[in-house]
Amino acid sequence: MERFKPDARGYYGAYGGAFIPEMLLPNVAELQANYLSIINTESFREAFHKLLRDYVGRPTPLFYSDNLSKRYHTQVLLKREDLCHTGAHKINNTIGQLLIAKHLNKQRIIAETGAGQHGVATATACALMGMECTVFMGSVDMQRQAHNVERMRMLGAQVIPAESGSKTLKDATNEAIREWIRHPKDTHYVIGSVVGPHPYPDMVALFQSVISEEIGKQVQEQFGKAHPDVVIACVGGGSNAIGAFYHFIDNEHTRLIAVEAGGMGLESGKTAASIALGRKGIIHGSKTYLMQTDDGQIVEPHSISAGLDYPGIGPAHAYLRDTNKIEVVSITDEAALKAGLMLTRTDGIIPALESAHTIAYLEHLQAGPDDVVVVNLSGRGDKDLITYQNYFNHEQ
Amino acid sequence: MSNRLDLLFEDRSAFRLSIFFTAGFPQLEDTAALIEALQHSGADLLEIGFPFSDPLADGPVIQSSSQQALVNGMSLAVLFEQLEEIRDRIHIPLVLMGYLNPVLQFGVTAFIEQCVACGIDGVILPDLPADVYVAEYKAAFDAAGLAFIPLITPQTSPERIRFLDEQCSGFIYMVAGHGTTGGAISLQEEGAYFQRVKEMGLRLPKVAGFGVKSSSDIAFVQQYAEGVIVGSAFVQHIAGGCSDESIRSFIGGLKQVN
Ligand SMILES: Cc1ncc(COP(=O)(O)O)c(C=O)c1O
Numbered sequence: 001m002e003r004f005k006p007d008a009r010g011y012y013g014a015y016g017g018a019f020i021p022e023m024l025l026p027n028v029a030e031l032q033a034n035y036l037s038i039i040n041t042e043s044f045r046e047a048f049h050k051l052l053r054d055y056v057g058r059p060t061p062l063f064y065s066d067n068l069s070k071r072y073h074t075q076v077l078l079k080r081e082d083l084c085h086t087g088a089h090k091i092n093n094t095i096g097q098l099l100i101a102k103h104l105n106k107q108r109i110i111a112e113t114g115a116g117q118h119g120v121a122t123a124t125a126c127a128l129m130g131m132e133c134t135v136f137m138g139s140v141d142m143q144r145q146a147h148n149v150e151r152m153r154m155l156g157a158q159v160i161p162a163e164s165g166s167k168t169l170k171d172a173t174n175e176a177i178r179e180w181i182r183h184p185k186d187t188h189y190v191i192g193s194v195v196g197p198h199p200y201p202d203m204v205a206l207f208q209s210v211i212s213e214e215i216g217k218q219v220q221e222q223f224g225k226a227h228p229d230v231v232i233a234c235v236g237g238g239s240n241a242i243g244a245f246y247h248f249i250d251n252e253h254t255r256l257i258a259v260e261a262g263g264m265g266l267e268s269g270k271t272a273a274s275i276a277l278g279r280k281g282i283i284h285g286s287k288t289y290l291m292q293t294d295d296g297q298i299v300e301p302h303s304i305s306a307g308l309d310y311p312g313i314g315p316a317h318a319y320l321r322d323t324n325k326i327e328v329v330s331i332t333d334e335a336a337l338k339a340g341l342m343l344t345r346t347d348g349i350i351p352a353l354e355s356a357h358t359i360a361y362l363e364h365l366q367a368g369p370d371d372v373v374v375v376n377l378s379g380r381g382d383k384d385l386i387t388y389q390n391y392f393n394h395e396q
Numbered sequence: 397m398s399n400r401l402d403l404l405f406e407d408r409s410a411f412r413l414s415i416f417f418t419a420g421f422p423q424l425e426d427t428a429a430l431i432e433a434l435q436h437s438g439a440d441l442l443e444i445g446f447p448f449s450d451p452l453a454d455g456p457v458i459q460s461s462s463q464q465a466l467v468n469g470m471s472l473a474v475l476f477e478q479l480e481e482i483r484d485r486i487h488i489p490l491v492l493m494g495y496l497n498p499v500l501q502f503g504v505t506a507f508i509e510q511c512v513a514c515g516i517d518g519v520i521l522p523d524l525p526a527d528v529y530v531a532e533y534k535a536a537f538d539a540a541g542l543a544f545i546p547l548i549t550p551q552t553s554p555e556r557i558r559f560l561d562e563q564c565s566g567f568i569y570m571v572a573g574h575g576t577t578g579g580a581i582s583l584q585e586e587g588a589y590f591q592r593v594k595e596m597g598l599r600l601p602k603v604a605g606f607g608v609k610s611s612s613d614i615a616f617v618q619q620y621a622e623g624v625i626v627g628s629a630f631v632q633h634i635a636g637g638c639s640d641e642s643i644r645s646f647i648g649g650l651k652q653v654n
Contacts, residue, residue, distance in 0.1 A: 021453045022548060281501065
């Protein structure tokens with residue numbers, strides 16, 4: 001079967017493409033021309049596989065949660081991306097992109113980060129591979145994910161605050177793109193999600209697709225089933241979700257559920273539910289759904305979780321939604337916080353606030369007692385302790 | 397009717413000064429007065445920036461003017477209203493510059509119609525790649541007599557420059573240095589790049605910009621190009637207010653031969 005991929009110009013149906021200023025064309029064209037041939041070489045595959053196994057710790061377990069299964073009257077499995085080195089799925093992608101950057105003889109790496117997980121994963125891979133690393137992060141996010149800022153610095157990365165807009169992920173991405181424009185030759189931009197101009201959405205999806213490859217095998221081993229019945233993942237830009245969905249996209253028997261950040265509610269004006277509320281437009285070089293005004297200005301999003309606090313969505317998800325291959329739902333800040341605490345107490349796993357959105361959705365899921373429901377637990381929650389604490393202290 | 401940009405650059409021996417400013421900055425209603433004052437002060441053409449929330453190719457000065465303009469209430473609809481009533485008093489070419497998303501939401505066809513109604517001569521959309529322009533919009537731009545002005549940088553290959561020269565119109569915007577607008581560049585380092593482009597003998601005139609600040613910068617550019625664009629330096633100059641007098645002295649300073 002053909003793999004899920006965009007056309008030669010980077011379009012998934014009407015979405016995607018590469019809407020970049022001429023200044024970025026040489027960099028982007030170089031990547032477009034080379035990413036697939038690099039990824040398909042034996043030496044790349046071997047190096048990537050080895051690092052994922054011995055450094056990242058893959059395959060990550062697929063954990064059958066007795067407690068959640070009883071609670072929700074179905075079979076709940078947690079795909080433990082939180083157990084990846086550095087604590088989230090993000091490192092699958094940074095290892096892949098760093099190997100590509102090495103291949104293209106780049107000396108310097110830049111990245112944007114929201115929750116800091118992609119920044120930490122990039123700084124980690126740079127430390128390992130001896131590359132110079134600069135990470136852009138919204139100053140609001142630097143406060144709410146302070147722990148990750150310190151990790152990046154300890155790893156030797158320079159962290160530069162983005163002070164424009166809402167001072168979150170969108171603004172950090174703007175600054176990273178501007179930095180790339182200023183350094184067109186020696187620098188590779190490691191985008192952290194399936195967003196940005198072609199070939200990023202496809203390249204990042206390929207690196208994250210290891211998640212669903214493993215889920216497929218593990219479900220077969222543990223249940224003797226060819227595929228899970230349901231896969232649930234949160235969507236910021238959409239990288240952990242596309243990774244968890246990838247091998248099941250053309251499988252009619254698997255329901256794929258994307259959980260957006262509802263923030264304070266879809267009607268509140270303070271939300272990051274970009275598929276629910278977005279309209280077609282251009283953000284960060286890609287045609288997709290984004291939250292915008294009638295006049296085409298990008299709306300500042302809101303989510304308690306920095307990694308989901310983004311006004312757009314990867315073009316692949318826009319396409320999958322239009323073709324009804326995925327279901328899109330949303331979960332509020334408050335429901336995510338409560339679900340995060342619940343999982344901590346029932347299973348002894350503190351989830352990232354991003355991932356807590358997927359746990360919160362279990363309450364709404366209609367599934368049979370024999371259904372195999374895989375929840376992609378994209379990251380661990382150490383980075384979110386302050387936010388959790390503030391909320392629960394306030395509640396008491 | 398001929399495009400005013402084509403008429404302006406018919407005489408390739410003359411050197412042209414273009415000024416960029418952000419519509420709706422510092423005040424929403426400044427647009428018309430600024431255009432008139434700039435024409436009287438001797439600017440040869442104008443680039444009117446319509447603001448976008450996330451201007452990727454712009455440095456801090458134009459980012460913050462765009463942000464202020466949005467707060468002031470500027471939009472494409474408002475801008476076209478302001479321009480409509482002023483065109484018969486203005487004879488110099490006017491170019492609109494901004495990002496693709498506001499144009500898409502306005503509707504490309506409606507945008508072109510409004511440009512024609514307001515006497516706009518050309519458009520610069522940095523995040524609309526020329527390839528997409530050629531495939532999807534060129535026929536409509538050409539039919540309306542509206543120029544689509546391409547950007548090039550020191551990294552742009554000669555083949556790409558030829559392609560842009562053939563497919564686009566108005567002039568070629570030679571971006572000086574690697575960068576976003578208002579960057580601290582040393583123009584002198586761009587001599588080899590400017591010279592290389594000059595020697596290509598292009599069909600379109602070349603106008604250099606990004607980081608041009610002074611009359612000595614301009615004198616340097618004059619060796620290689622048919623025009624120069626001053627943007628961030630002007631926007632910064634008018635940030636506190638834009639009296640006719642201060643605009644005259646700014647343009648006078650740029651035109652000073654040293
Ligand atoms: C743990 C975790 N999950 C999810 C996300 C959201 O990103 P994506 O939608 O690309 O998976 C992030 C982003 O920072 C994250 O750290």
